[in-house]
Amino acid sequence: MKALCWHGKNDIRYDTVPDPEIEHPRDAIINVSSCAICGSDLHLYDHFIPAMESGDVVGHEFMGEVMEVGSETKTLKVGDRVVVPFTISCGECDQCRRGNFSVCERSNRNKPLADKMFGHGGAGLFGYSHLTGGYAGGQAEYVRVPFADTTHIKVPSTLTDEQVLFLGDIFPTGWQAAVACDIEPTDTVAIWGAGPVGQFCVRSAVLLGAKQVIMIDNVPERLSMAEAGGAITINFDEESVLSRLQSLTQGKGPEKCIDAVGLEAHTPRSIDSVYDRVKQAMMLESDRAHVLREMIYVCRPAGVLSIPGVYGGLVDKIPVGALMNKGLTVRTGQTHVKRWTDDLLERIEEGQIDPSFVITHTADLSQGPEMYNTFRDKQDGCVKVVLKP
Amino acid sequence: MKGSDHLAQGLGWFGIGLGLWKLFEAKRTTRALGLEGCESLVRLCGARDVATGIGSLTVNPKPVLWARVAGDALDLAALATALRDKHNPQRDNLQLAVAMVGATTAVDLYVAQAQTRRHGYQSGVTPDYSHRSGFPKGLEAARGAARDFETPGHMKASLPSPASSPGPRTQTGKPNSPISG
Ligand SMILES: NC(=O)c1ccc[n+]([C@@H]2O[C@H](COP(=O)([O-])OP(=O)(O)OC[C@H]3O[C@@H](n4cnc5c(N)ncnc54)[C@H](O)[C@@H]3O)[C@@H](O)[C@H]2O)c1
Ligand SMILES: [Zn+2]
Ligand SMILES: [Zn+2]
Numbered sequence: 049m050k051a052l053c054w055h056g057k058n059d060i061r062y063d064t065v066p067d068p069e070i071e072h073p074r075d076a077i078i079n080v081s082s083c084a085i086c087g088s089d090l091h092l093y094d095h096f097i098p099a100m101e102s103g104d105v106v107g108h109e110f111m112g113e114v115m116e117v118g119s120e121t122k123t124l125k126v127g128d129r130v131v132v133p134f135t136i137s138c139g140e141c142d143q144c145r146r147g148n149f150s151v152c153e154r155s156n157r158n159k160p161l162a163d164k165m166f167g168h169g170g171a172g173l174f175g176y177s178h179l180t181g182g183y184a185g186g187q188a189e190y191v192r193v194p195f196a197d198t199t200h201i202k203v204p205s206t207l208t209d210e211q212v213l214f215l216g217d218i219f220p221t222g223w224q225a226a227v228a229c230d231i232e233p234t235d236t237v238a239i240w241g242a243g244p245v246g247q248f249c250v251r252s253a254v255l256l257g258a259k260q261v262i263m264i265d266n267v268p269e270r271l272s273m274a275e276a277g278g279a280i281t282i283n284f285d286e287e288s289v290l291s292r293l294q295s296l297t298q299g300k301g302p303e304k305c306i307d308a309v310g311l312e313a314h315t316p317r318s319i320d321s322v323y324d325r326v327k328q329a330m331m332l333e334s335d336r337a338h339v340l341r342e343m344i345y346v347c348r349p350a351g352v353l354s355i356p357g358v359y360g361g362l363v364d365k366i367p368v369g370a371l372m373n374k375g376l377t378v379r380t381g382q383t384h385v386k387r388w389t390d391d392l393l394e395r396i397e398e399g400q401i402d403p404s405f406v407i408t409h410t411a412d413l414s415q416g417p418e419m420y421n422t423f424r425d426k427q428d429g430c431v432k433v434v435l436k437p
Numbered sequence: 438m439k440g441s442d443h444l445a446q447g448l449g450w451f452g453i454g455l456g457l458w459k460l461f462e463a464k465r466t467t468r469a470l471g472l473e474g475c476e477s478l479v480r481l482c483g484a485r486d487v488a489t490g491i492g493s494l495t496v497n498p499k500p501v502l503w504a505r506v507a508g509d510a511l512d513l514a515a516l517a518t519a520l521r522d523k524h525n526p527q528r529d530n531l532q533l534a535v536a537m538v539g540a541t542t543a544v545d546l547y548v549a550q551a552q553t554r555r556h557g558y559q560s561g562v563t564p565d566y567s568h569r570s571g572f573p574k575g576l577e578a579a580r581g582a583a584r585d586f587e588t589p590g591h592m593k594a595s596l597p598s599p600a601s602s603p604g605p606r607t608q609t610g611k612p613n614s615p616i617s618g
Contacts, residue, residue, distance in 0.1 A: 058496050230594040232601050233581070251571050257581030267559060273566035278576050303594075350596045377595050391586075400582050405571035408564070421555065428561035 050437065051105045051188030052416040057095035060417045065105060068184060068192035073120035076196030078132060082209040083110035083186045085416070085433045086134075086217055087243050087310070088176070088358050090424050096311055097360050099161065099178040107187025108134035108174040109217040111209060115190065123197045130200040131216045132186065132193055133385035136172040139198030150382035155195055156181045170382060187416060189437045201389045204397070210404035210434065211396055214248070218432075219403050220388040222248025222308070225356040226256055227388075228379040229304035236260040238293060238302035238346070239279070240339045241309035242270035244432045245356055247277065247406050249306050254278040255400065258304075262296060264289055266314070269429045273406070293346050301348040310357030313338040337363035344371050355380035406432045413437040441551035445498045448548060451541075452490030452505065459483030470534060471527030472519055482512065499556045502549035509542035 053063040068077055086109050091097050111131040117124050124130070136156075137149035144152050155172035156162055162169020162179050172194065175185015184191065193199055203212040222245055229237060237253040239246050242265035253261045254277060263274035264282045271281040282292050293302060313336050343353050344367050353376055371378070395401055408431045411419050419433045459466055460483035463476040472479075485508055492501030516535045525531060554560050572579035593602075 227586070227588060228592050230588045230592055230597065232594075232598055233584070234598060234600070247571070251579075252583075254572075254576070254579055255581070255583035256586060257584040269563045269566050273569050276567050276570045276576075277572070278570070278580065350594075352594055375595070379592065395583065399573045400579065401571055402573050403571065405569040408566075425557065426559045427554075427557065429564040429566070431566070 049189040050413060051184075052107060052413065052435075054092055054100055054104045054106050055102045058093065060093060060106065060420050062414050062416055063103070065103075065184075065188075068190050070116060070118045071192065072194065073118040074195050074197055075118040076114050076121050076124055076193045076200075077116040078110070078112045078130065078186075078191045078193055079115045080110050080112040080186060080189060080191060080437050082112070082213050083107050083188075083413075083435050083437070084213060084217075085109075085187070085420060085423050085435070087245060089420070091311065091358060091360065092176070093420050093424060094312065097177050097179075098165075099182075101178060101182075104175065104177075104182070105184040105188050106175040107185035108176055109213065110174075110186030110191060111203070111213050111216065112191075114196075117196065121197045124200060128200075129203055129205060131203055131212055131389075132174070132191070133199055133201065133220075133389070134173055134176075134217045135382055135385050136174070136181070136183065136194055136199050137386060138195050144198070147384060147387045149384040149386050155199075158182055173382070187413065187435060189413075198386070201386070201393065203393065207396060208404070210407055211402060212393070213434065214244075214403045214406070215389050215392060215396075216385065217383070218244045218406075219248050219392055220385045221245050221356050221383040222250075223252045223388050223392060224383050225249050225306050225308065225354045226252035228354040229253070229306065229352050231256040231258045231304065233257050234259055235304055236262065236297050236302040237304040237306065238262045238264065238343075239274075239306040239308055240264045240313075240343065241307070241357065242267060242274045242281075243308065244406050246270075246306075246308035247273060247431070248403070249308050249356070250274050250277045250279045251401055253306075255395075260296065260302075262293065262302065267426050270426075270431055273431060277405075289342060290346060297348070301346050301351070303348045303351045305343040305347045305351065305353050307339045307343055307353070307355045307357040309339045311336055311359045311363075337366065341365065341367055344374075344376065347374065347376055349374040350376070352377045352379065356383070358382075407434050409433045411435055441548050441555060444544070444548045445493050445502060445552060448502070448505070448545065449490045449493030449498070452486045452493060454490075456483045456486030456488075456490055459486065469527060469530050470516075470519065471525040471531065478515075482508075497552075497556050499549070499552045502545060502552055505545045506542065506549050509538060509545055512538050513542065 049067050051065050053061050114124050114126050114128040135150040137144050137152040138154040141153040150171050152171035158178050158181050159169045172181030174183050201215055235258050237258045239249045242263050250261050261279045263279040266283050266285040275281050315338050413435045416435055422430045423433050459479050463479040466479050467473050467475050489501050489505045520531050570576050
């Protein structure tokens, strides 16, 4: 079959690889109808995630039709149309029974490796390095889904691929990030990063009834998309994030802050003097945990920091004094996709939201290598790419 | 990889090959062009071609490709000067060289432009997304439409406002609290 394979930094190729096969009775093979490139894939593309091997099939946002099922995969049958959550969950372990699907204790077959790195590793993920199980990803014609009887979302034929595809990752990710803020009608929610995840954070915060939703980025068309979804926008190239947030919150700071940027944050190019002093006072350097530091600094005391943005290893100069003295709550993690998707699917069916708004580029899977570049460099107004095998 | 990536790599290897030839066969080159005595200049060009050739093989060959274009322009200028000498015995070869360098310049220019677009951050047209709310019933209808959603207990803010979580905030004020007796 054809698939997108990782071969090193900046090197994704459209390769021919062996077809997947059922390896375990709980497996299923999916014939992929649509898949997408996620911001998390860019961390692989830019080689910030360790334990990748040349030839690994990438992609973790995909859907399609069930082609083959293992003998114990009772809840699925051939022909079912499913979206596959990017976090593989067994449904039976201690964590899965609590609903903490992204830290399933059984789905990561390389758990000892992850345990070494993180103390205790999380769930298996598709196409996301050998730290998370080394499972072949979904930017391919076919995918083997382990624990398929619990790792799927059935979707009705009345909805298009474009409307449901993002149930597997970015929609529940934006939703969980907003839910973790416990939004009240008086709240200002500030969101860093107007990428696809940030866009869903905005929609979720608006639906959940925040008083003000503020989006911070420097890509004009992404900010305009966020504005369309109900956000007030701050272009950090043009104005000071700190002083604008202060004036929007009567000097008190946003109650809830969301980091939808992650480990590859840019440092603003035009920094005004106030911002500079803040940076100095906090002994910041232009490290890539920039957003995390900024959030800790601007957040209202007793507020919440919600961090869907992915971090891989270590960062330094985190103003932990501010974090502690302000009594901030930090919530983070890979998304417990299945926990939210039944509810979100209903909201799509009701017409409360149509996730396809975020798609700006659709291309053949063979165009994948180019589309990685287009998405990463935000060329041609690219916000979200859908690929068709 | 895109078409222009392959072309850049092709130009890279071509540049390295031609550069090595100029470096080690400078005598033969100058003889063929009727430019005896200019060997060190040719070797210098060769070294330059090898360097830009290696650069063209890198992930982002954009700056090096523009250097190649500049180098081409210099070569063309030098050849044009040589052509003005009516007594050069190798005028035919010189004309051929001008044509070849001219063609290479065209390719270099094309690939440099393509790679500039390719590696341009936020390059290309910026479409208008100001209508993409994502809310089929409109933005105003969406505000608070999911307010009925119950935040799971463990995701509640540590200190929610009295409006959403009424009741006293101190231990002693708690009705039936063991402290207040
Ligand atoms: N937790 C999860 O389960 C989960 C799921 C999906 C994605 N993610 C992560 O979410 C993050 C965002 O994903 P995406 O698909 O939207 O990616 P993306 O790369 O398209 O978006 C990131 C955005 O952040 C902006 N940005 C960079 N520096 C900034 C700064 N200093 N201030 C404000 N904005 C800044 C960029 O311009 C870009 O628009 C990534 O880290 C991704 O790995 C996490
Ligand atoms: Zn993702
Ligand atoms: Zn589990």
